[in-house]
Amino acid sequence: MTVEAPRVVLVSGNGGGGRTTLAAATARHAAATGRRTLLLAADDPHRTLDRLLEAELEPAPQELHPGLSVARLDQQSAFRDAAARLLGRAKPLFDLLGVDPLERDELSALPGSAHLALLDALRTYGASGRWDVVVVDAPPVAELLAALALPEQLDRYLGRLVPENRQAARALRPVLAAVAGVPMPADWIFEARGWAAAELAEVRAITGAPGTTVRLVVDAPAGPLAVAALRHARAGLALHGQRVESVLVNRLVPDGATPFLASLHREQRHQLAALRADWDAPVHGVPHAGREPHGYADLAELADGDALTVGAAEAPSAGWVVDDLLDTDERVLVWRIPLPGAQRRDLDLVRRGDDLVLGVGPYRRTLTLPSALRRCSVAGAALREGVLAVRFAPDPQLWPRR
Structure with missing residues (x-):
């Protein structure tokens, strides 16, 4: 039975722009429409979501409100699980070399393992069939793209290092064994390559699905530096085939503000109009709440309106012509x-x-x-x-x- 992939919304943007808050509000809005929703904290080192949701997030999904489950990405556990699976596949090599493999408790996450943890979480939750919408409080665009590009890069490296032509390897193995004086690895190398390729294909099926989109968050006022960063992010995402579904300009001064803020309100509206003229994706303004959101009720106020709506997946694109x-x-x-x-x-x-x-x-x-x-x-x-x-x-x- 094939499990239909959920709508995956990757909420990204520069630090301090409010992407964690808007990711939570997006998940709140999706759950309010009756869809089973998971909010995944993938880049929240200071536990902002814990204070925002007034709950202690755990690696295992827990339902905080009807239809809304939350989970925190545990980089250490994800790395140990992935390394344990890989070491299990490499056991014949350890036996050949006469060394003992590392135990799970000996492993500690390496630099860059957060990318692998994010991809593994997307694969796990995307293929579970438990949720209709998965909203990810994702890393900034550069780190997010590094993670999304990793499966394609690893698959390319595997293809170069371990070709799929098993017959040639079988023919050469006796000759290499005679020259080296030691037995050569058997077909488990190619089996491991096939296992790794299958794992990467599962990840790419989620990250490349039409229902997986990116939602960019920028803090108002969106000055020249912020606009330039958005432009680079837009081009980088397009290069890797990721679709930007919308841009959220956060913390806009509402209309009718005090005279002291009236000029800032006009400047923000001008910047918002300029972004809308430049982007083919919808650009929404999110008003400033006048205070830091805290609690489920405040998220409901942010989610009021169309800016945070999670629409249906678009039809698959025809590719590059x-x-x-x-x-x-x-x-x-x-x-x-x-x-x-x-x-x-x-x-x-x-x-x-x-x-x-x-x-x-x-x-x-x-x-x-x-x-x-x-x-x-x-x-x-x-x-x-x-x-x-x-x-x-x-x-x-x-x-x-x-």
């Missing part, structure tokens, strides 16, 4: 890669074999070329209206004549 212009004067194939928010000075493009290494500011991704483009050479690239068009000229030695 390859236009065939071979019958025109250009005689090229054009790969169109949507990169809204990107600027020419931020782009870096390198062809390496069958891969295209694309950089947008601080973000990079290695893209496997479609089969038709592997028989071509890069003829140029242009960025227009948020779409990078990479032109490929067919290689006469590899391309059949018409």
